[in-house]
Amino acid sequence: MSDTNMRAGYRGPAGGWGSLKGIAKTEMNGRSRPSALATLAVQNKPGGYMCSSCAWAKPPVAHVAEFCENGAKATLWDLTSERCTPEFISRRTVTELRALGDYQLEMAGRITEPMRYDAASDRYVRTSWEEAFSAIAAKLQQLEPKSVTFYTSGKAALEASYLYALFARMYGNNNLPDSSNMCHETTSVGLKKVIGSPVGTCTLEDLEHCDAIFYFGQNPGTNSPRILHPLKRAVERGCKIIVFNPLREKGLLEFADPQNPVQMTVGKPTPLAAQYHQVRPGGDIAAIMGLCKRVLERDARTRAAGTKRILDTAFIEQHTHDFDAFMSKVEATSWDEIEAASGLSRDAVESAADVYCESQKVIGIYGMGLTQHVHGSQSIGLLVNLLLMRGNIGKQGAGCTPIRGHSNVQGQRTVGITEKTSLAPMDKYRELFGFEPPQEDGHTTVEFLEALLDGSNKAFVGLGGNLAKAVPDHERVHDAWSKMELTVHIATKLNSTHMMPGKKSWILPCLVRSEDDTQAGGPQQVSIEDSFSCIYGSIGRRTPASPHLLSETAIVARMAKATLPTNPLWKWDDWAGDYSLIRDLIARTFPEQFYDMNVRMNLPGGFYRGNAAHERIWKTESGKAEFTIPTVLNACGVGNAEGHYHLVTLRSNDQFNTTIYGHDDRLRGLKGSRMIVLMSPAEIARAGLKAGDKVTLVGDAGDDVRREVSGLEVTPYDLPDGTLVGYFPELNPLVPLWYHDKASKTPAAKGVPVRIETA
Incomplete structure (x- = not known):
């Protein structure tokens, strides 16, 4: 594939006809039984079969088709005739x-x-x-x-x-x-420490009431497409989605609802992200520190002017612990440090923070891009800090929502x-x-x-x-x-x-x-x-x-x-x-x-087992939600020197974890081999390479074990400086066993230190 085509990417939206074609292709490749279509008709509906793919919610009032592209692929793959x-x-x-x-x-x-x-x-x-x-x-x-x-x-x-x-x-x-x-073990450990709950605090209904969604390190187009429906509805009623992710993912840019006849014919897809910030791998800590710094700066102005505060001071005083220590850390952290660690400009971070300050109800959504780092637990702590500053946990339309992968994990x-x-x-x-x-x-x-x-x-x-x-x-x-x-x-x-x-x-x-x-x-x-x-x-x-x-x-x-x-x-x-x-x-x-589990599980929408933090009951050591103090500004455990990179491993559109349905990655505009390494055109030039070159990635974490993956084709892609991207699990050999989140021991596969070798 040529350089031009690779950079052009996929021209369609998430969803739309591309999604339907992807399902049809998997049905043909997997040779599913005709009865599989009857299963799709009742998938994720009351009295039906609950999808074995992701763990997204099953609403009490279902769409005509309550399955997504990847959920359909999982079902069709299971029901093969082979x-x-x-x-x-x-x-x-x-x-x-x-x-x-x-x-x-x-x-x-x-x-x-x-x-x-x-x-x-x-x-x-x-x-x-x-x-x-x-x-x-x-x-x-x-x-x-x-x-x-x-x-x-x-x-x-x-x-x-x-x-x-x-x-x-x-x-x-x-x-x-x-x-x-x-x-997501980092979630179980990190959230448990700071809010007393090992799981997210939101309900599905909260997405119908939020004013803004801050979205970190998760790709809904591939990993949980059914979330695109509530995201679309949120945008249409005025909610702003602010994205922090190294890759510009189609699932966060625009969505065409396959069940909407207008969007599938003469209409246009719905733009999703109001702002999209391509943060460096592990740079979320610095980015969120910048958001918090802007919040404090704006709050100081309101306090001086005698107008309504930006901070929810009543919530902070009643429900949180150690806010003053965190505030001191934010004030001592310079914008130069934040820009260097995040790869984002001060103006970009402040623009995102202004949306946060002007929104009364904010949800923080995240995926493994936030958790799979050496300091992933600190990333989660910082996101919770941001939400706590304006009382955005434990009220309608606000909270913390990790997106789980497996259906019942x-x-x-x-x-x-x-x-x-x-x-x-x-x-x-x-x-x-x-x-x-x-x-x-x-x-x-x-x-x-x-x-x-x-x-x-x-x-x-x-x-x-x-x-x-x-x-x-x-x-x-x-x-x-x-x-x-x-x-x-x-x-x-x-x-x-x-x-x-x-x-x-x-x-x-x-x-x-x-x-x-x-x-x-x-x-x-x-x-x-x-x-x-x-x-x-x-x-x-x-x-x-x-x-x-x-x-x-x-x-x-x-x-x-x-x-x-x-x-x-x-x-x-x-x-x-x-x-x-x-x-x-x-x-x-x-x-x-x-x-009454045997009765309640068959109610439309199932039953909610409850969450103490959702009710602002904090089962922590202090009995309050904990502000945490970061010790680093980048969650990767090893810094980047010139000619050294951080590798992000991820799934393709034709994949669920280690199950590969095909070798195309439609939503990123990639086809054919999975043995590729994505690099920005500027990085390719700096490395003296060109599109199509075959290279070897070598682990660069600093121990004496040589880890390598050879035969990777250099592929231009829009990425931050110092960032390489390739597929899981093909590039797992580059991740040292000891390179994991310090608190949860979750492998740090979203910021693997590597270098490039040529033949």
Whole structure:
């Protein structure tokens, strides 16, 4: 592709005909069954199937089509007509299958029967469920419990997640990392510290009342397209959206509603961002410091003039702690420092701050561009500081809204998937199940990988996901992965992680959420939690891909029953046969939030489980919302010298996490290979390169380990100085395992220090 075309980018808006064409392309590539269209008709609607893609809200009054491009792609991909049979898997060695790569592995279709790894032939071979559970249990019983990790991706529903956490603790550990560790754990840690809640404070209704939205490090066009509808409505009633993001993303620039006949024919797309500031990677701390500095300067003027204050002094006095210390830090920070660290001009930052000062109700929305940094927790603290200055938490139309990726990643944490004993319902476990849960904290994903590298982690049980591909430091981690004694994968399709089998390894195929799940107690439904802390029921109606599949809940229950001793309080068969019994347990475990769960989850719009910070109840050490004092102005852990860069890894428009639907990135105007590195034309010239050159990126974090990815095509793109951009997970080998947020250990994949080498 030529230099001119690359810089021109995609000329259409987010949504529109491009979105419909993207869905159709995935339907053809994935060879989905005709019944998939019937699933889309009820997707995210009361009484229907809740999307397995992102965690955006399911409104009580649904659109005609309540799915987005990526949600439709996820459903169509699940409901492929292709079948990955034992014969397909067994005719190739694992070494040969691994060479195919994730895209080709997933294109093989749905796994139809349980498989066992045969080390002698280096092949997966057909097995029975009885043999699988018996052999897995026997191996788990031989191992020291602390040496086993129970990982879960963010798709498993509340019922399976609750049993999975219970199983791990009955087995004897709290080693329950999940995909949150890889993305939004910084939110759980950072928000918990400053407002006492580990999740966002807004409800969906707040988006109908805000005057301004300050939007940091998140791309809705690719990662959560259904948010574009409320953003469009907000703009149309006068709300201003102020964006801080290194890339100019179409999903924040303009949107054409595919359900609006005028916009799809003679009308024009809706412009979204009133201001768009291309902040440097990690520069959000400095940018927000600048916003706060302008707020204080304007407040000083109002105070001197005797007019209405900019600061909400009554709120600050009643509800916050340490404001004076933060104010002193802001005043001591110069504009020169702010400009250098953020890459933005003072005029630009002040222009954005003026919108904040003139808005009565402001929502702060953010994604992993804010969290996946060495000092990501400080970035979140600064955003909360900004909101607190004008009382923008705990009132209608205002608050803090992290955008979650996986459909139930927040809900899994809610019902016990956590490595932290302080967040788990230990007293309820004792009361309900008559056992003493382990008191030692388990490990995060990063700590699991560290234990893998030092040989102390002996087994891995994965409830979904493709973790080995998603993690940092691929070369070191992948070398160690197959040395484990046992690996167990509960999955729907093959992926790279399955092709790194331990000495004993099993693939246990499961239903997808949209498929009929009939158990001994009849047809079952499951429940999930969205980013706004609302709980919804979901029921699948599609015929399962194979008669040999089990549900995730049934697999967890049968594995636990086979592994653990018999106890009259541990009713695994009953729970697997009737999921309402599991929901009764969830309600008894968390009575204030989940009472009458079986009834309330099927109400239109589900039910809100509540949030103390939303009510201005601050469960912090001080009993108030905490102003925090930043120690750095850029969240990246390593500074930039000349000829050195910060790499941002991201997803394409044809991708959901490690699942690749195709090799185009429509909304960025990129086609073909994913092995590219985006650079600004000025950076290309300074480096003595030209568009189309092939280069090697080398890790530049300062340790003695050489990390590199070769064969990357230089591609011009509009980016800030010192910034490179490439795709996740292809560039994960450049991220050191130790390079993570200091508080949460979330890998810092949005500001990876690298340099360029040429042949």
